[in-house]
Amino acid sequence: MDATELARWQFGITTVYHFLFVPITIGLSFLVAGFQTAWMRTGHEKWLKLTKFYGKLLLINFAMGVVTGIVQEFQFGMNWSVYSRFVGDVFGAPLAMEALLAFFLESTFLGLWIFGWDRLPKRIHLACIWIVAVGTVLSAAFILVANSWMQHPVGYRFNPEKGRAELTDFMAVLTNKVALITIPHTIAGAFLTAGALVAAVAMWHLVRRPGKDTDAFRAAVRLGSWTTLVSMGALLVTGDIQGKIMTEVQPMKMAAAEALYGTEQPAPFSLFTIGTLDGSRPVWSLDVPGVLSFLATGSLDGRVEGINDLQAQYVERFGPGVYTPNIPITYWTFRLMIGAGVLAALLALWALWSIRKGRSPAPERRGTRFLMWGMIALPLLPLAANSFGWIFTEMGRQPWIVFSRLKTAVAASPAVSSGDVITSLTVYTLLYGALAVVEVGLLLHYARAGLPDVSPPPPAESDEDRPLAFAY
Amino acid sequence: MELSTLWFLLIALLFIGYFVLEGFDFGVGMLLPVLGRGERERRVMINTIGPVWDGNEVWLITAGGAMFAAFPEWYASLFSGFYLPLLLILLALILRGVAFEYRGKRPDPTWKRRWDWCIVFGSAVPAVLWGVAFANIVRGVPLNADHDHIGGFFTLLNPYALLGGLTTLALFLTHGAVFIALKTAGDIRHRANRLAERLGIAAVVAAALFLGLTLARRATTAALILAVLAALCLVGALIANRLPSRTDPQGRREGWAFTGTAAAIALAVASLFADLYPFVLPSTVDPTTNSLTVANASSTPYTLKIMTWVALVFTPLVLLYQGWTYWVFRRRIGTQHIPDEAAQLPSPAAERGAAG
Numbered sequence: 001m002d003a004t005e006l007a008r009w010q011f012g013i014t015t016v017y018h019f020l021f022v023p024i025t026i027g028l029s030f031l032v033a034g035f036q037t038a039w040m041r042t043g044h045e046k047w048l049k050l051t052k053f054y055g056k057l058l059l060i061n062f063a064m065g066v067v068t069g070i071v072q073e074f075q076f077g078m079n080w081s082v083y084s085r086f087v088g089d090v091f092g093a094p095l096a097m098e099a100l101l102a103f104f105l106e107s108t109f110l111g112l113w114i115f116g117w118d119r120l121p122k123r124i125h126l127a128c129i130w131i132v133a134v135g136t137v138l139s140a141a142f143i144l145v146a147n148s149w150m151q152h153p154v155g156y157r158f159n160p161e162k163g164r165a166e167l168t169d170f171m172a173v174l175t176n177k178v179a180l181i182t183i184p185h186t187i188a189g190a191f192l193t194a195g196a197l198v199a200a201v202a203m204w205h206l207v208r209r210p211g212k213d214t215d216a217f218r219a220a221v222r223l224g225s226w227t228t229l230v231s232m233g234a235l236l237v238t239g240d241i242q243g244k245i246m247t248e249v250q251p252m253k254m255a256a257a258e259a260l261y262g263t264e265q266p267a268p269f270s271l272f273t274i275g276t277l278d279g280s281r282p283v284w285s286l287d288v289p290g291v292l293s294f295l296a297t298g299s300l301d302g303r304v305e306g307i308n309d310l311q312a313q314y315v316e317r318f319g320p321g322v323y324t325p326n327i328p329i330t331y332w333t334f335r336l337m338i339g340a341g342v343l344a345a346l347l348a349l350w351a352l353w354s355i356r357k358g359r360s361p362a363p364e365r366r367g368t369r370f371l372m373w374g375m376i377a378l379p380l381l382p383l384a385a386n387s388f389g390w391i392f393t394e395m396g397r398q399p400w401i402v403f404s405r406l407k408t409a410v411a412a413s414p415a416v417s418s419g420d421v422i423t424s425l426t427v428y429t430l431l432y433g434a435l436a437v438v439e440v441g442l443l444l445h446y447a448r449a450g451l452p453d454v455s456p457p458p459p460a461e462s463d464e465d466r467p468l469a470f471a472y
Numbered sequence: 473m474e475l476s477t478l479w480f481l482l483i484a485l486l487f488i489g490y491f492v493l494e495g496f497d498f499g500v501g502m503l504l505p506v507l508g509r510g511e512r513e514r515r516v517m518i519n520t521i522g523p524v525w526d527g528n529e530v531w532l533i534t535a536g537g538a539m540f541a542a543f544p545e546w547y548a549s550l551f552s553g554f555y556l557p558l559l560l561i562l563l564a565l566i567l568r569g570v571a572f573e574y575r576g577k578r579p580d581p582t583w584k585r586r587w588d589w590c591i592v593f594g595s596a597v598p599a600v601l602w603g604v605a606f607a608n609i610v611r612g613v614p615l616n617a618d619h620d621h622i623g624g625f626f627t628l629l630n631p632y633a634l635l636g637g638l639t640t641l642a643l644f645l646t647h648g649a650v651f652i653a654l655k656t657a658g659d660i661r662h663r664a665n666r667l668a669e670r671l672g673i674a675a676v677v678a679a680a681l682f683l684g685l686t687l688a689r690r691a692t693t694a695a696l697i698l699a700v701l702a703a704l705c706l707v708g709a710l711i712a713n714r715l716p717s718r719t720d721p722q723g724r725r726e727g728w729a730f731t732g733t734a735a736a737i738a739l740a741v742a743s744l745f746a747d748l749y750p751f752v753l754p755s756t757v758d759p760t761t762n763s764l765t766v767a768n769a770s771s772t773p774y775t776l777k778i779m780t781w782v783a784l785v786f787t788p789l790v791l792l793y794q795g796w797t798y799w800v801f802r803r804r805i806g807t808q809h810i811p812d813e814a815a816q817l818p819s820p821a822a823e824r825g826a827a828g
Binding site for chain 1: 515523527538540541542543547549551559562566573577620772775778779787805809812
């Protein structure tokens with residue numbers, strides 16, 4: 001493998017890993033803020049307990065998101081210097097703004113929230129977690145603006161003398177139609193993930209620890225499941241719009257999602273295929289007529305361009321070369337993304353059904369055993385769906401790193417040898433692997449522990465010597 | 473003033489903020505096994521930076537982002553050229569960040585000891601390597617006509633750069649010791665005072681040598697003045713660190729001492745940037761054609777203009793709320809303030825239930 005390929009593996013591994021933590025942080029910060037608001041409004045202790053319980057899981061997860069995020073920012077310059085020089089004038093601005101507008105907010109106000117329980121007035125303390133939540137969305141918005149520019153470059157001109165893209169209209173970059181639809185889709189995915197996590201953990205407690213904090217956990221199952229279901233609705237709607245915009249700006253990606261080689265009208269959508277997906281006749285496939293046409297054009301008999309025609313068009317436009325992404329990967333990740341998301345929503349529905357009208361799943365019933373397996377799968381499915389979605393969208397852009405402008409093959413750092421990249425790839429893989437074990441261990445430990453005791457501490461002799469409400 | 477020069481200043485400012493703020497929390501991290509006698513004292517130390525270390529680190533992220541946006545050539549050449557040192561810095565920052573958050577999450581002493589070592593390693597490695605990196609930036613590195621670094625890892629480890637690393641190490645250790653004295657109560661405060669005296673002398677010697685060598689290579693008036701002021705502030709800090717406090721005769725004038733070390737670091741970094749200007753990354757090979765300067769590394773005026781507006785509006789806001797955080801957590805911490813761990817950890821009974 002050459003340095004570029006290694007750098008791609010490194011980007012894939014570190015980014016997918018980073019994005020396991022990001023959606024949980026985004027969604028869970030809002031849900032925790034919601035719990036704390038409910039506590040402020042009602043004064044009911046169960047909300048405070050839920051705030052602290054899920055807040056702990058949020059923090060364990062947040063730390064990983066932060067530290068793996070630094071790698072992301074450095075990686076562009078370290079591994080992709082040609083890319084960085086080419087895009088810096090456009091792509092750097094949202095990145096810098098993300099740090100200045102969002103990261104400072106998140107980190108500073110999270111510190112205030114963690115340590116401020118007894119230092120801040122209640123309302124201000126509550127405001128801190130809301131500010132963190134808003135910060136997470138802001139940060140997602142900026143980075144998605146940057147990514148969307150790579151999918152559909154707008155608001156720039158190419159300067160042949162400097163050999164780089166130069167910003168001409170920043171508003172156009174911010175309001176890139178790809179960004180405007182990718183942002184809500186990604187945020188909805190984050191809520192799907194966090195809702196599923198909240199519901200699954202709460203359900204586990206209802207079944208395994210019957211009678212303990214039942215009221216609080218029932219509320220959490222309901223809130224988590226509804227969040228999952230509503231998010232799924234939002235994902236379907238935004239995903240549908242995204243598909244149409246993708247067909248317009250990156251038709252090859254849409255054709256690759258279906259492994260559609262020849263242009264068809266109407267085009268079917270195959271739920272499942274046994275075959276090589278290389279354009280030869282599949283052994284077997286389960287097709288739903290007209291659905292791809294609908295996804296791509298909004299009409300059941302719309303015309304969808306195939307890979308072969310697009311390849312020919314691109315050769316004409318950009319010169320000889322292969323303009324087709326890795327089809328089996330785009331084909332399967334697209335299906336797995338949708339399938340995992342929908343399955344998560346169904347499991348959330350099952351959780352809601354099992355606690356309907358004051359009922360609770362009886363531990364001795366066999367159905368409950370299956371429900372418990374479902375609850376283990378519930379938070380994992382959205383994580384998988386997020387990862388498949390990103391792998392699809394990034395691999396589907398290939399061979400381009402900046403669509404229609406710069407190819408991935410020429411974008412890596414000339415100053416960095418394969419040996420360097422092997423070193424860093426090894427370091428990250430080992431480190432991230434070890435940290436995953438530690439992080440999952442802690443999450444399980446704290447998730448199983450149940451709701452914390454929130455009775456106020458005994459009064460200290462003097463205010464001066466009163467212990468901190470929270471300390472590392 | 474040209475916008476590119478303004479952005480050179482802003483990036484200098486971001487790195488100054490980063491080194492002044494994260495400088496003391498690197499110091500606290502490195503001194504953990506030296507000053508922290510017993511678990512409670514170590515927790516006192518970690519909690520002096522608990523609410524703020526993450527916000528301090530964002531200064532680096534912002535500096536990196538600003539460099540990418542305002543000087544893409546500089547960002548690309550520097551980050552790809554300094555590949556292995558940056559990898560080590562990232563490794564260190566990852567371990568350190570996770571360690572702060574995770575070390576208190578289990579009662580097991582072995583667990584804590586391991587994370588403590590992550591904190592020490594994670595603070596010491598960047599404390600040295602940032603000095604090495606900045607010394608190399610000022611000194612220049614071999615760049616080819618495409619501005620790509622053509623030296624290896626060991627070109628970066630020249631004696632001058634190692635002295636730079638030693639300087640930042642000594643400065644951050646002193647800064648951290650002074651900070652601990654400022655933020656703690658009881659025995660640990662006094663030990664931190666005494667340690668700061670000795671560390672401070674090492675810092676003065678290292679900084680004087682390093683800045684002297686830097687200016688001997690190429691001196692501008694501004695860089696010279698800033699370096700002298702930095703030295704004066706550091707000496708002033710050491711004096712304040714010996715003067716008895718007015719309120720507590722056992723304590724010292726830690727507020728002034730901390731102001732002094734913070735100003736010394738700020739001025740020293742400013743001096744390096746002043747010495748660097750108008751270059752951003754000089755080349756030791758064909759310096760006239762291959763060097764990166766403020767002019768040939770910068771983004772377009774349009775991008776810089778937008779960034780300038782954003783920076784003008786939001787930087788004061790950031791300073792305001794970060795400053796407020798320091799105000800909220802201004803109280804000194806002593807061992808009596810550290811809550812019992814049992815109160816924060818999941819109860820053992822629940823754990824047994826989980827196993828069943």
